[in-house]
Amino acid sequence: MTLRIAVTGATSDFARAILPGLLDDDDVESVVGIARRRTPLVHPKLQSVRSDIRSPEMEHIFRGCDVVVHLAFVVEELRDKRTTHDINQRGSRNVLDSAYRAGVRRMVIASSINAYGPDIHDEPLTEKDYPAGDPDRYYFHDKAEVEHYAEWWLRRHPGEMAVSMLRPTYIIGPDFSNDGIDQFTSTIGAFPQADRASYQFLHQHDLADAFHRAVKQDLDGPYNVGPRDWTGVRELAAMQGQKLFDVPERAAVVAANIAFRLGLTPFSGQWVTAGEPVVDSTALHTATGWSPTLTSRECAAIMILLQGRPILLPEYALERDAACEAALAPASAVVGVAAGEHVQLRTPDGSVHCELHRGGGRRTIVLPARPGSHARYCTPLAVELRERGYDVVAVDPPGHGLSTGPRGRVDQAQFDRAVTEAVEYARRTFGGPISIVVDEGSRSPSPDDPLVPKRVRGRVSVATYISARTIDDVIAHIGPAGAATSQAASSAPQTIRG
Incomplete structure (x- = not known):
């Protein structure tokens, strides 16, 4: 099977995801990548085409494509709502109709759980629930109107072209940056019905996997795409x-509308909601085998860290390798x-993240x-050390990397406690002699890495x-990984002064 x-x-x-x-x-x-600007991604398989989705040339561009x-959709708010609706609704109808006329066999539409509307429900919604949207x-x-048109089209053209609508929950990841994420991770937050408001955070890798599966098999109709859990605000x-x-919703909407008109915020009251509806994604799993690799809670922690914010409580520290x-x-x-591999070690200061590399030797390096x-x-x-047979435990200082604590705040006592805990963990896990080595040759941290404190x-x-x-240098200091050692050497870490 080869696909265009x-x-x-x-x-x-x-x-990008x-x-x-x-x-x-x-x-x-x-x-074929279609956008009004040239796509910055360069790949031998990728052809960049500049066009508007409302253009009649869509049919010509789609000819020869299988999927x-x-x-394309206007997400960031424009003041001109007429243009917004024209791009979103007329443009989407044109894409679907053009794809059909061009002989495309399969279409996958990016919808959203926002098609259900903004109301909170007591139970997770399924595809059987009506996508009512919200005219305000x-x-x-x-999003709801595009789905309604696609459903109408499928009834008019049964079996002629597969059309699926994937409804993702709130997407996070290194390629996603928007006003909502900024609000979630600001030092001060305000939400209507804060005791009930919640979100299902989904990582971009899981989003990409869902679309990838939909591209390669015939699916018709809507499918929710979200994690099994949800995270309250x-x-x-x-x-x-x-x-x-916790703020009154009506007052928050009025305030946001005024701020938007004055140019003080990039969004109006149309984005002020008491969280999002929670959805059940069993249908997509049944149809394609898709399952999220990360939980909403893990994605929330990742979102916070990628914004350069701290995870303060040990119970929220990331532990699973995938997360x-x-x-x-x-x-x-x-x-x-x-x-x-990844582990979190509890200390009096919080949770210290360590990265493990098992070399199977008789020496361990922290x-x-x-x-x-x-x-x-x-x-x-x-x-490199692992490949030479050393067991290695790399350590994030408190407030750095995936360790908990205020970003960049670490004193000598906290640092030493983190190292001591890592040494004790190494002794319990690997045994043998333990040496503490500071890597002076490592690459300088990137200023664009959000896990590096400012x-x-x-x-x-x-x-x-x-x-x-x-x-x-390491081998010169401590010897090869398989070298025999005395009982005295194996009883305490080597702390040779550099």
Whole structure:
């Protein structure tokens, strides 16, 4: 099976999440990326076409394509709602009709759970619940209207072209940045019905997986796309120490409308809601086998961390490997490697994140990251050491990386307690002699990495630990991984002064 796929809205955040997986698929021959601007992504399979989805040339662009993925939609609020509705509704109708006339076999439309409307419900909604939208909220209304047209079209053309509508919950990830995420992670939050308001946060990798599956099989009708759990806004506030206020919805809408008219905020009262409806995504799992790899709670923590905000409470620290790697993705792209297992160690100061590399040798090395950095920048050295047979435990200082605590705040006592806890964990896990080594040759942290604190508060010295720039420096200090050691050497960590 070889597929030629057309993707509208190819410069959107959705496209940034979805396109890489399609382009890496051997079953995909080529992708036509359609947007009003040229797509910045460069790939030998990708052809960039500049066009408006309302244009009659859509039919010509779609000819020869097997699948159309429709992502183009006005999300960021425009003052001109007539233009907004024209792009969203007439443009979407044109995409569907043009795809059919061009002989496309399958179409996947990016809808939203906002098509259900803004009301909170006591039970999770399923595809059997009607997408009522909300005529007073342009985004909710337009998503519902596009679905209504697609459903009408399917009844008029049974079996002629598969048309599915995927309804994602709230998307987070390194490619997603918007006013909503800024509000979720601000130091002060305000929500109507704060005791009831909740969201289902979904990682962009899980979103991309859902679209990828829909592209490769015939599906008709709507499908919810969300995690099994949900996160209340009060819990979200507790995770990061946000001050949260419960505000009357009507007053909040009026205030947002005034601020929008005055140009003080990028959104009006049309976006002020008491959370979002919770949905059940069983239908998509049954049809395609799709399941989310991350929970809403994990995604909430990732969102907070990717915004440079702290996770303050140990119970919210990321633990599962998949969640940790999702949060570390920007740093992994910088160092060029993603490896290791992840553990969280409880200390009097909170939770300390460690990255484990099992080399199966008789020596263990604890690699504490310097303040101002985090353990992922030690991963290249850790991988080299593992390949030489060393067991390695890389450590995030408190307030850094995936460890809890105010961002960048760590003093000598906190740092030493974190290292001591990592040494004790290494002794319990691996046994044998343990050496503490500071990686002086690691890559400088990227200023664009949100897990690197903008400022380090506190003075920490690492002069009591071994200092090394290369793996040869490490071996010169502590010897090869399989070397025999005395009982005395194995009873305490080596803290040779550099």
